[in-house]
Amino acid sequence: MTYDEQRAARAKGLRRSLIVPAATALFIGVSGASVIAPAAAQAQSYNFSSVQIVGTEKIEAATILAYLGFGKNETVTAAELNDAYQRLQGSGLFDTVELQPRGRTLVVRVQEQSIISRINIEGNRRQDDEDLTALIQSRPNQVFSPATAQRDAQLIAEAYAAEGRIAAEVTPKIIRRGGGRVDLVFEVTERDNAEIERISFTGNRAYSDGRLRRVLSSKQAGLLRRFVRSDTYDPERIAFDRQVLTDYYNSRGYIDFEATAVAAEVPQSRDGYQVTFRITEGQQYRFGEINTISEVAGIDVAEFDRESRIRSGNVYNPADVDRAIARMERLAVQKGLNFITVEPRIERNDRAGTLDLTLAIVRGPRVIVERIDIEGNQTTLDRVVRAQFQTVEGDPFNPRQIRAAAERIRALGYFSDVAVEAREGSARDRVIVDVDVEEQGTGSLSFGASYSTTAGFGLNASFTERNFLGRGQYLSAEFSGGRNARNYSFSFSEPSLFGRDLELGVSAYYRTTSATSSANYATTGLFVEPYLSFPVSPSSRISVRGTVQGANMYNVAANSSNILKAEAARGWQVGAGAGFTFTFDSARTALDDRTRYFLQFSGDVGGLGADNQYLKATALARAQTKLFNDQVTLRGAVEGGAIYSISGNGTRITDRFALGTDKLRGFANYGVGPRDLSVPNLDGLGGNYFVAARVEAQFPIGLPEDYGISGGVFADVGSLWGLDNTGGGLIDDSFYLRSVVGASLFWESPVGPLRFNYSIPVVSQGYDRESRFEVTIQSSF
Structure with a gap:
């Protein structure tokens, strides 16, 4: 029997036992929080020579x-007696209170509130439980309170x-143990x-429902997703999506966009939501x-104007x-101009x-950062958070830099919530x-499987x-392996060496x-490979490295090329090397995901101390953009590389390029x-040069x-050529372009x-x- 059922039964029994004369109908027994008003409040007074108290144990x-x-x-009036009843009932000390005038004796019958012995949650x-x-x-x-128990159930x-189980039911029940003590049990029915x-x-005209989704x-749960990837309704995620829509439209020139309302309707079955975003797009600008102007004397406006890099006619993006x-x-800070804002x-x-x-270049208020206080970081050191600030104590206060620091702190991925x-x-x-900040887990231990038609x-x-x-x-340690290969790898990096944007690491x-x-x-x-990486501009970095690399080639098949047999006969070769990599990534400073450019150039010298000394260079240019209202993603890439033997022994296949x-x-x-x-065997021998475009x-x-x-189409073209030893002309290492066309099917499946x-x-x-x-396909579990 639930607590409400117990209370109703007890109230019914009490009403049957009450003695309520017509002249004193004001005094009605109650149960729990139920109050029955008097049938008639007559002007009557009482004078009690004694008070009889029934039902107390601890009070x-x-x-x-x-x-x-x-x-x-x-002498007590009926109104004063009613006030006394209200005071007793409102004291919170009693489950039930009855006042029964019997001549000149007032009988006060109470049932004291129970004390909670223990609390159990069942069905979860x-x-x-914790x-x-x-x-x-x-x-x-503590004293048991029915109202508190009901709030707890809610x-x-x-x-x-909050996790999508909107049909879950929670019922509070009590089990009386005697001695004024009860067990409080919350029975949970979770449901799906x-x-x-x-x-x-x-209200959307510029972008289709599908694009906005x-x-x-x-995500909505369609026919297939009910079996493999159902999504749940989360009010907080819906509120976040409302802001995401606003940012999406604003970045595409719709500055008047508004998500005027979000309606979430629950069908009668209570097993799903139908969410509707009511939006007003407005005009695209x-x-x-x-123009750039200056209200501060002595500033070269033309120099600052070159830093704007905004072109007239482009779609407006805040x-x-x-x-x-x-x-x-x-630029103003670099020139030593403090308190300058734009x-x-x-x-x-x-x-x-x-x-x-x-x-407009203006003189901002002369406000100094007095202190930066960091709270909530139980594990993460203060210096890790402080490293994301370009501002330190004593610097001029710049709200824009503070907001940028907050974004960098969130981007670390160490915290579930960041407030600056x-x-x-x-x-x-x-x-x-x-x-x-509020910390979250940053470590993971994963086990997975992979499959490809090649490996x-x-x-x-x-x-x-x-x-x-x-x-x-x-810190990372990984093992991967299949039928024909085993790989053990380790990497470690310190991204803020000496508190600066210097990354020191090692990979092996x-x-x-x-x-x-x-x-x-x-x-x-x-x-x-130990390495050091540092920025040279907001969008580009350089990494310099030293290397120790070794390779051995063995078990060459008898009917393989003499070139491979000769290279295997050289045995283990371990040599040192050094190199650098320059990268430019527009995504480091661009918030617009429609167009992205990536450039990379690497140069290495390797095999020093071994017989396979070489110079190697590679270059890669990659771009991605979105067309037709972001319905189509277009990607392109061009890359190439060259390796040159400086030892006179020729390159080895373990160092040469292969077009995978x-x-x-x-x-x-x-x-x-x-x-x-x-x-x-018609062995493939790799090449000293390659070029490919996709x-x-x-x-x-x-x-x-x-x-x-989703679907896709592609076209590739490329060539791999050049060897130091052609076996007296038996090997064809000429430059031949190959080209392919094809189609792709992409599926964001539940396993990867x-x-x-x-x-x-x-x-x-x-x-x-x-x-x-x-x-x-690749997945972790």
Whole structure:
């Protein structure tokens, strides 16, 4: 029997036993919080010579008399007697209170509140007892309160609703143990998650429902997703998505966009939501006239104007304005100009659909950062958080830099919540920056499986800690292996050496391979690389490194090329080396994900101290953009490389290039390039030079977007050529371009991203080894 049922039965029994004369109908027995008003309140007075108290065990009689508020032989009106009843009932000491006048004797019958012996939560499988108990206010050895128990049940139900179980029911019950003590039990019926059955939009003209659904973090559960990837309704995620929509439209020139309302309707079955975003797009704007002015004497306006880098006619994006202001204010700091801020002044031209932008250089308020206080970091050291600030104590206060620091702290991934606020310090011209963080797990231990048509099945296990010992250091150890290969790797890095944007790290691996159809030999390799990385601009970095690299080649098949046999005869070769890598990534400073550029150039000298000394250089240019209202993603890449032997012994196949499927689809590993045509194996020997270009488009294919399935087409072209030893002309190492076209199917499956490629070689050589079909999948569990 629930507590409400017990209370109702007790109240019914009490009403039957009450003696309520018509003249004293004011005094009605009550149960719990129920109060029955008197049928008639007559002007009557009482004079009691004695008070009889019934039902007390722990409460002293003097306490009850104090709540009554009148003494023996005092005249009491009916209203005053009612007030005494209300005081007793409202004291919180009693479960029930009855006042029964019997002549000159007042009988006070009470039932004291019970004490909670223990609290149990039953039926909860999805949430731990400890987590739910922390939510409730009822506690053992405290007075039991029905109202508090009901509120606690609601809090538990809300915890389940937050994870999508909106139909969960929580019922509080009591079990009486005697001696005025009870056990409080919360019975939980969890039920299934409530899925988002449908996400729709009203008012959108520029972008389709499907495109906007891909922007949101919330996903709807379609026919397929009910079985493999159901998503749940989360009010906090919906609120986040509302802001995501606003940012999406604002970054595309719709400055008046509003998500006016979000309606979440629950069907009668209570097993899902239908979410509708009501939006107003407004007009799209482009940049009009761009001007820079200065209200501070002695500033070269032209120099600052060059830092804006905003072009008239481009679609308006507030992020472009923020980046321009950041560059100009950074220039001011470099010139020693303190308290300089840049104000964006925008003038609308609705008819032309343009926004004229004036960037005004002004003298800001002379406010100093007095202190930066960091709280909530139990594991992470203060210096890790402070390293994200370009501002230190004593510097001029710049709100834009503080906001940028807050974003960098969030980007670390160490904290589930970050709040950065400024408040007035010890004087009006000083501020204190408060940083309040909430830590989250940063380590992971994963086990996974992988499959590809080229490498077959494989297993992997890894341990990763992104905030090692709270120092912001990265530590990783990994094993991966399959039928023909084993790889053990380790890496460690300190991203803020000496408190600066200097990354010091080391990477190492040990790898073995066995003979396969594409490589008729086995190899063992090791590699150790300490490196130092530092920025040279907001978008580019340089990494310098030293290397120790070794390789051995053995078990060469008898019918393989003499070139391979000669290289295997050289045995283990371990040598030192050094190199550098320059990278440019527009994503480091661009918030717009529609277009991204990536450039990389590397140069190395290796094999020093061994017989395979070489110089090696590689270059890569990659770009991605989105077209047709972001429906189509277009990607392109061009890369190439060269290796040159400086020892006179020629390069080894373990150092030369091979065009794998990551560079040229449609062909097997070592399927193209220099080949020994004089042996049955037709061994692929790798090449000293390679070049490859790829272009592909990914787009919807008409299936519901919640399936996570899209299509694509691609075209690749490339060549691998050049050897130091051609075996007296038996080896063809000429430059031959190969080209392929193909189609892809992408699926964001519940076990990881899955991709199917079908390639058709258009231009190839007769001895090339094709691999038309490829499927790759990788998952961790």
